[in-house]
Amino acid sequence: MGTDPRNAGRRDVRRIAGAAAAFAVAVAALTGRVAAHSGSLGGSVASATVPTWLVILTGGIVVGGSFLFTSLLTDHDAMRGVNWWRLAVPTPARLRRLAVSVLRVASVGVLLLVLATGFVGPRTPTRNFALLLVWVGWWAGYTTTTYLVGNTWPAVNPWTLPVAAARRLRDRLFGDSDERALPRHWGVWPAVAGLLALVFLEVVSPVGRDPRLLATVVLGYSLVTVAGAVRYGDAWFERVDPVSRVFAAYGRVAPLQRGENADGDGRVTVRLPGTALTEDPVSDRPGEVAFVVALLWVTTYDGLVATPTWAAAVDPLVGLGVPALAVYAVVLLAGFGAFLGVYRLAARKVRDTADTYVTARAIERWFAPALLPIAAGYHLAHFLGYFLGLAPALGTVALSPFAPPTTLALVLPGWFGTVKLLCVLGGHVLAIWVAHSLAFELFPGVLAAIRSQYPSVMVMIFYTMSSLWVITQPYAPPPYV
Template identity: 50%
Template sequence: MTRRTRPRHPSRGGPRSRSRAERALRGGLAAAFSLVLGGVLLVGPALAHGGSLRSAPARSLSVPLWLFLATGGGVVGASFLLASFVTDRAFIRLVHGWRRVLSLPAADLLVGVGNAVGVLGLLAVIGVGLFGPAAPLSNLGVLVVWVGWWAGYAMTTYLVGNTWPVLNPWRTVARYLPSLDRPYPERFESWPAVVGLLGLVWLEVVSPLADEPRLLAVVVLAYTVVTLSGCVVLGADTWFERVDPVSRVFHYYGAVAPLSHEDGTIRLRIPGTGLDDPDLVATRSEAAFVVALLWVTTYDGLVATPPWRDLATALVGAGAPPVLLYPVALLAGFGLFYGAFVLAIRSGRRRAETYLPASTLARRFAPSLLAIAAGYHVAHYLGYFVELSPTLFGALTSPLSPPSPIAIVLPTWFQGIALGFVILGHLLAIWVAHATSFELFPGRIQAVRSQYALTLVMVFYTMTSLLIVSRPYVAPPFI
């Protein structure tokens, strides 16, 4: 497809004046970035809430909140300016084009082992959940789902590589089922996956899935029935690529990872460079799914903070129905995040003065948000996973009569990792958006202008994430 852009006005001043100004701007931005980065190092630690089993103790932020948020937002803004005026196209191509092919011995054997582990894990979650210990910290099913899978395993999909197509127990079982291969309604795009992701997170928040192993086992069993039925009707490939929200989550997380499966080989790349794939997000619904993935992790942390508790108590006291409080907040927050992204894309299109449609720009820039989602997921779950790993290991050694739960007490400095990963994810998002804009637009100024509004939205996402990880955990009310 030929890219067409409107004519740009000639710059004022000659090449010498522009080069001097650019050198001065680079020096100023480098100094500003150094100061802001130094501020981050001096700000101190923040706490990422442990979701699900809620094991993390409450801690308070030791610096003024306004300074904490301003520092994080400043880092993102300064990094945008630094990346925009210091890098060039040759350097971007060098970074994003770097690949190394890795050999994987006994690949077929590893795939078979992975298939077996996935199926056995599913059976253990259902079986031990139904018939094992009733205490959540003693039940292998609860620990596998929340600690081992949603916290620990999910982190490997963006820190290492996406192995879910191998481990996915439903895909493994679906290979042995007949398929009707009914045509999928194209008008639905991937909206069922968006609805499914929002629905799963709402169910996780409002129901005692982490506290009642029997209920969790029933929900997993119901999910299994729906998934396998969908595979029979539509075919496994269509179901997992268009409908199943879990597979979509790990697929997009895998684009952040350093390992990828390309052309039948395992390849090593610089983390985040897979996000510039023009086919990664193909439709408007997939762009919405990326925003939903970012929002649901934010929402999961938001509803466990004191500000939410106070707001929810006030709303219920004013007559708001408690049963509607959480779904309305979920949908309103998603609408805010998605609306801000859409407005940023439209603003960027106007400023770049391009004929490229807004839908194309949304598809190309949406993957940059996956770096933010991955960074916040680490901040949200890393401490939680480390704390409860001994408990998970104990349950694995004796599923029906596990030893007493043991939790690791994390040192104070460990809290700073949450802040580090949030900032790192946002810096990576800025870089990916920067690289994408230089690929889409022929002119440097045009590429930079296209990112103004999106960078502001990323600053908003950053400050929202930092606000949440800086708050101590409290039990959500009215659920």
């Protein structure tokens, strides 16, 4: 008698679960009782201890959740009922335009205040409005809202009004000028390069603690953004500007989604978190998948370089005469290449296990949205404590940005480390649901859809365990920078 493919599939799942559980135990054994760290200005916030048993338990839950979703949920209609549920909230066009106008004017004012306080405000990091607003209020706090609530960046983008003004001035001086088209073969690779460059700058330079340098970077970024958007139109924000692309990607995870009704009027729909990711793969433009992987990698890299393990690895290389900046750059690019290579290898394995005619490249694009909840979960774990710890300082300084009083950071309790691990776990479980739903949309039948997820489960476990290891390391300032 032949082998039942369902039994073979169950054996594959058990092997995956066993390997992942062993890896979880190994990570826990190497970790011990350690502390999770924050990002920029991280030294201002105390660490929270994470016990060994919790790391082991988290790894077990991740594997168990993966097994549950890939083996038990096979009712396609029921899954669609969850994923397609939405509640439309019509927004009057006049009210929407008024709200957008107010937000854009306010955002321009905040940008100008950031530049002013950056150049002439106090130099103490925890008393400088520019540093606190950019790193605590914007990159940590606001970014969190884009995946927990919805992407409001198109409405609050502070460069929209300067771009519109520059376009009107150009047209008045030179007549109507046609916008140039970005080369099609570039795809979104400029945004990938921009995201990696921004994170590299944040890590290797004092931009996270020097308000003058931060203001210079913000000014330079503003000038480049305005010039690029004037020359290339809205395609600049869609394909080049890494900030806009980050928020757009995170926004697909959020429960609030922007749509259009039959009359073409904008509306907001309320959906279950992450379900918007189950409808469309990423675009087929070059670099789309790479950008999603880069978004996942850069937060991991930002945490990795602030661990004692990193310092211990860099010291011997610098001692041999290798420039420290070269080490940071090589690891940034090599890590990104490794994350991307692992994902692409998994896509080829998905094609084999599903025994499908769908190309590996198409599978890459189809399942890429499932990585976004992992990226969002790790961002939340990485920055939530950082935001909560320094939010009181930001609120105090905002009341008097040019002459702020002495500020204090909030010390988080020891149990907060549990919250950070749960953030990573929650992102992983949501990613499993998205991948499971996408598999049933792409592959016919039940068995092919389930078997296709075995490589995906392994990749998600790899990404998640990497994140768990990083956040359970004590904070150590990146050396030699």
